[in-house]
Amino acid sequence: MLYCLSDRHSNLSHGNSATRTKILAPAASLCSYLHGELRRGYRLEEQRYEERRAKFYxxxxxxxxxxxxxxxxxxxxxxxxxxxxxxxxxxxxxxxxxxxxxxxxxxxxQPAEACDLLKGLVLLGTWLxxxxxxxxxxxxxxxxxxxxxxxxxxxxxxxxxxxxxxADKLFSSFGQDILDALLWTATEPRRRRAHRRLGLLAHLALALAYxxxxxxxxxxxxxxxxxxxxxxxxxxxxxxxxxxxxxxxxxxxxxxxxxxxxxxxxxxxxxxxxxxxxxxxxxxxxxxxxxxxxxxxxxxxxxxxxxxxxxxxxxxxxxxxxxxxxxxxxxxxxxxxxxxxxxxxxxxxxxxxxxxxxxxxxxxxxxxxxxxxxxxxxxxxxxxxxxxxxxxxxxxxxxxxxxxxxxxxxxxxxxxxxxxxxxxxxxxxxxxxxxxxxxxxxxxxxxxxxxxxxxxx
Incomplete structure (x- = not known):
């Protein structure tokens, strides 16, 4: 005969140590245990498995x-x-x-014409x-x-x-900044030219080098x-x-x-x-x-x-x-x-x-x-x-x-x-x-x- 803890008395109070007694009750037979393991039914959690399937898809x-x-x-x-x-x-x-x-x-x-002229010069110089x-x-x-x-x-x-x-960050990101600086230097208003640190030719040379x-x-x-x-x-x-x-x-x-x-x-x-x-x-x-x-x-x-x-x-x-x-x-x-x-x-x-x-x-x-x-x-x-x-x-x-x-x-x-x-x-x-x-x-x-x-x- 198998014995186990009774479900009714397993959840005992933690505050009273005197009541912590193990009460043995007769358990099911081996055949019933095997039958329960083989035929036990359960229901999937709908929300949880629905989310898992959505992630899979x-x-x-x-x-x-x-x-x-x-x-x-x-x-x-x-x-x-x-x-x-x-x-x-x-x-x-x-x-x-x-x-x-x-x-x-x-x-x-015009600004667009100046940009086209500078881009063409850079492309032509690089090609040559x-x-x-x-x-x-x-x-x-x-x-x-x-x-x-x-x-x-x-x-x-x-x-x-x-x-x-x-290398791509160096040659693409910084290089695009060089080209943008060249185009802005060529098209910026005259009142803002005091903020320049390099002239147009210097910017053109840097862009060509890049x-x-x-x-x-x-x-x-x-x-x-x-x-x-x-x-x-x-x-x-x-x-x-x-x-x-x-x-x-x-x-x-x-x-x-x-x-x-x-x-x-x-x-x-x-x-x-x-x-x-x-x-x-x-x-x-x-x-x-x-x-x-x-x-x-x-x-x-x-x-x-x-x-x-x-x-x-x-x-x-x-x-x-x-x-x-x-x-x-x-x-x-x-x-x-x-x-x-x-x-x-x-x-x-x-x-x-x-x-x-x-x-x-x-x-x-x-x-x-x-x-x-x-x-x-x-x-x-x-x-x-x-x-x-x-x-x-x-x-x-x-x-x-x-x-x-x-x-x-x-x-x-x-x-x-x-x-x-x-x-x-x-x-x-x-x-x-x-x-x-x-x-x-x-x-x-x-x-x-x-x-x-x-x-x-």
Whole structure:
């Protein structure tokens, strides 16, 4: 016979020690115990499990909402980038003509004309100076280095697209401040010129130096990426994708890595460094903007690598299919990392998937406001401040590498058609998002779209 504490007398008073007596009562039989364990019923807590299921569904909805935001931000970066390649040269030529005409009349240029003239000078100067760099020699210099040296070298450059973004903060955030200082110095009212510490020429020289250094750094990164993709040994490509390969695997004598499949060694340090951090909505917006900029940066670099390689192989179709496999592998790795990273960040910080719609609406308002007659800035400058994307260095690199793979007229026409089509698509989508937001405001269910951008700090 089994004995247990009686339920009726188990909850005894703690104040009277004399009553703390164990009262044994006969318990159920073993068969009854087993029957109760096997057939015992229970009811799930409705609210608790409903919340868990909602979190589960939201976890898999994050990638779709993220890609909507990233896709729209990517198109905005492409639009600003193509504006530099197509509209800026035309506006620069017109501004130069207006400058000559107004110098005879002793009149100043309009602020927009002065900005176009200075941007054109910076882009033209960077292109001419970057054209002096022999990319073929640079490729062979990088290729002749050992994998260990290239690993260290790429880690220095790979700070650009990684979450910490030390180099990117230096060359993008501070660089955008340099460009903004140049434009304001050229257009500020005369009564405020006493606050200047540097003249216009000094600001122009600093802006040219920044864009040139940033362009050279991106050129080095593209060259290293080209070496990794075109190499027979895919170890360097593995390092660039994982960025966390143990030094103990290296063969110190030869300085080479074993031949490994890139997929099998992906360790994704980005996840380890970002998933378990504390994030607010504004911090998540900054991270999402960084992912947009990173995605576009990689696409441009891979485009440069493909065109350079195809030119060396006389545009053979077999080489193109070989290149596309590695390029798609790099992009797929970036996309998968972004999905997992944002899914877990939103889960651990209890952030709803609807926040990405707020971010998307914020980008739409930026684009719509830039088309007003009283717009305070150009759309490209708004994209630079909101997403942290500076198109001038990348544009100079593309002009250096991709400007003449075919006839100049065909290239300009293709860039211009792509620019016009992108701008129309973006404007249509922006108007639709703004109208949806205004309708939700009237219905009293509007999310807060006053989300600060990465440069709003």
């Amino acid at each position: 939201a976890f898999f909805r994050i990638p779709r909402e993220l890609e909507r935001f990233v896709g729209y931000g990517f198109l905005q970066c492409a639009d600003a980038f193509l504006s530099v390649l197509t509209l800026l040269p035309v506006r620069f030529t017109l501004a130069a003509g207006f400058l000559g005409a107004r110098m005879l009349r002793r009149r100043r240029l 100076l970057a054209a002096q760099v022999d990319t073929s020699m640079l490729y062979h210099i990088v290729k002749s280095q050992s994998v260990i040296k290239l690993y260290i070298f790429f880690n220095m450059l790979e700070a650009l697209p990684r979450p910490l973004q030390v 864009v040139l250094l940033h362009c050279l750094l991106v050129m080095l990164q593209a060259t290293t990426l080209s070496v990794a993709i075109n190499s027979q040994n895919k170890a360097l490509l593995t390092i660039m994708m994982s960025n966390n390969v143990s030094l103990s695997r290296w063969e110190s004598a030869s300085g080479q890595l074993p031949k490994t499949d890139p997929i099998s060694s992906l360790q994704f340090v980005e996840l380890k460094g970002m998933v378990f951090k504390k994030f607010a909505k504004n911090n998540l917006f900054q991270m999402a903007c960084s992912d947009v900029r990173e995605r576009f940066h990689y696409v441009v670099l891979l485009l440069v690598v493909i065109v350079q390689t195809m030119r060396e192989y006389s545009w053979r179709q077999e080489q193109l299919w070989s290149l596309l496999g590695d390029c798609l592998l790099v992009l797929l790795a970036e996309v998968m990392v972004d999905w997992v990273k944002h899914a877990f960040v939103t889960r651990f910080n209890a952030i709803s998937w609807q926040v990405y719609r707020e971010y998307l609406t914020s980008l739409a308002y930026d684009l719509a406001s830039s088309k007003l007659r009283t717009a305070p800035s150009d759309h490209g400058d708004l994209v630079s401040r909101r997403l942290g994307f500076t198109p001038l260095p990348l544009a100079a690199l593309v002009l250096r590498v991709l400007a003449f793979p075919c006839s100049v007229r065909l290239a300009v026409l293709a860039y211009l058609c792509a620019k016009v089509l992108l701008n129309l698509v973006l404007l249509t989508r922006a108007c639709s998002l703004v109208e949806e937001h205004r309708q939700s405001l009237m219905g009293g269910t509007s999310p807060d779209t006053e989300t600060e951008g990465p440069e709003a700090e």
